[in-house]
Amino acid sequence: MRTAESVTRAAVLGSGTMGHGIAQALAMAGIRTRVYDVQEAALAEARARVRANLEQGVEKGKVSAGARDAALAALEFTTDLARATDGAEVVIEAVPEKLELKRTLFAELGRLPSEVLLATNTSSLSITKIAAAAAHQERVVGMHFFNPVHIMKLVEVVRAEHSARPAVELALALAVRLGKDPIEVADAPGFASSRLGIAIGLEAIRMLEAGVAAPADIDKAMTLGYGFPMGPLRLTDLVGLDVRLSIAEYLAQELGTRFTPPQLLRDKVARGELGKKSGHGFYEWT
Ligand SMILES: NC(=O)c1ccc[n+]([C@@H]2O[C@H](COP(=O)([O-])OP(=O)(O)OC[C@H]3O[C@@H](n4cnc5c(N)ncnc54)[C@H](O)[C@@H]3O)[C@@H](O)[C@H]2O)c1
Structure with missing residues (x-):
């Protein structure tokens, strides 16, 4: 498998919240994408979002006008999968979180030359099951x-059951080339980030249920006491209570009852209190 430095062409599949950001990071690293x-x-929206991100970077003095123009010129947007992947040395998939959808796509991608690195940006599905389709x-x-990809430094590089070492090494080195700080994780439910993040988030909700402290005080315990940039309840409001509930249900099924969602979380989701996006969560948002 090639080195990260030798990668010149990539494809990103799915141009939503994550796809546009991944494409921007690749283009900024000089990779035609x-x-x-x-x-x-x-x-069209992805193109506009990348442009807006880059403009903001220029305004803040973090991106030069030349780098902005070069990144925009390195990007092409298409509804033709064959065109997108033609000549790509790396393909990163960021379509919706549905196993069958991803497996169908990876069955197609399996036709690409065997040295092409295939990566999925799934946040919870089994990489091994997705890989098996290719x-x-x-x-x-x-x-x-x-999220947002152009700001967040972490990339979890997930080793599936049959991932070859050179493929893992290429993904780690590519993440570094994109300016990220990767970690390597086995293909376990919730990888490292969601598993720990959800564990803390669920315990914070149980503490609220038990009347241990008010939301702002539980959050302060972590921000002031442990140096977290944001408390677990506020973070749950930003991510969406419904999103966290579905991850917790999945982790409970895969890893056991310690991830069973607290009743308070279920009740709030049932009432439509989904966090920032609905105006109510553990906090009021106006
Ligand atoms: N949103 C996040 O914070 C976040 C963080 C990390 C990982 N992820 C993961 O990234 C992936 C994408 O999530 P997102 O939030 O960007 O989703 P999104 O809904 O914002 O974007 C998905 C895009 O895929 C497109 N799409 C649908 N079917 C397609 C197909 N068959 N081929 C190509 N494109 C198709 C949609 O039109 C849409 O533009 C998911 O697996 C998700 O779990 C999301």
């Missing part, structure tokens, strides 16, 4: 980016 989506409108599954890994 084709972005594929099934919806023209999603591609020919030469040893070149399939997880590359789990964080």
Whole structure:
């Protein structure tokens, strides 16, 4: 498998929240990137979001005008999967979190030359199950980016059951080339980040149920006491209570009852208190 430095062409599949950011990071690293989506409108939005991110970077003095122009010139947007992947040395998939959808796509991607690195940005699905749909599954890994991609430094590189060492090494080195700080994780439910984040989030909700402290005080315990940039309840409000509930249900099923969602979380989701996006969560948002 090639080195990260030698990568010149990539494809990103899915141009939504994550896809546009991953494409931007690749383009900023000088990699010509084709972005594929099934919806023209999603591609147009992705292009506009990348441009806006880069403009903001220029305004803040973090991106030069030349780097902005070069990144925009390195991007192409298409609804043609064959065109997107033609000549790509790396493909990163960021379509919706549905196993069958991803497996269908990876079955297609299996036709690409065996040295092409195939990565999925799934935040919870089994990489091993996704990889099994592709020919030469040893070149399939997880590359789990964080939102917003152009700001967040972490990438979890996930080693599936049959991932070859060179594929994992390439993904780690590529993440570094994109300016990220990767970690390597086995293909275990919730990887490292969601598993720990959800554990703390659920315990904070149980503490609230038990009347241990008010939301702001539970959050302060972590921000002031442990140096977390944000408390677990506030973070749950930002991510969405419904999103966290579904991750907790999945982890409970895979890892056991310690991830069983607290009743308070279920009740709030049932009442439509989903956090910032609905205006109510553990805090009021106006
Ligand atoms: N949003 C996050 O914070 C976050 C963080 C880390 C990982 N992820 C993961 O990244 C992936 C994408 O999430 P997102 O939030 O960017 O989703 P999104 O809904 O914002 O974007 C998905 C895009 O995929 C497109 N799409 C749908 N079917 C497609 C297909 N068959 N081929 C190509 N494109 C298709 C949609 O039109 C849409 O533009 C998911 O697996 C998700 O779990 C999300």
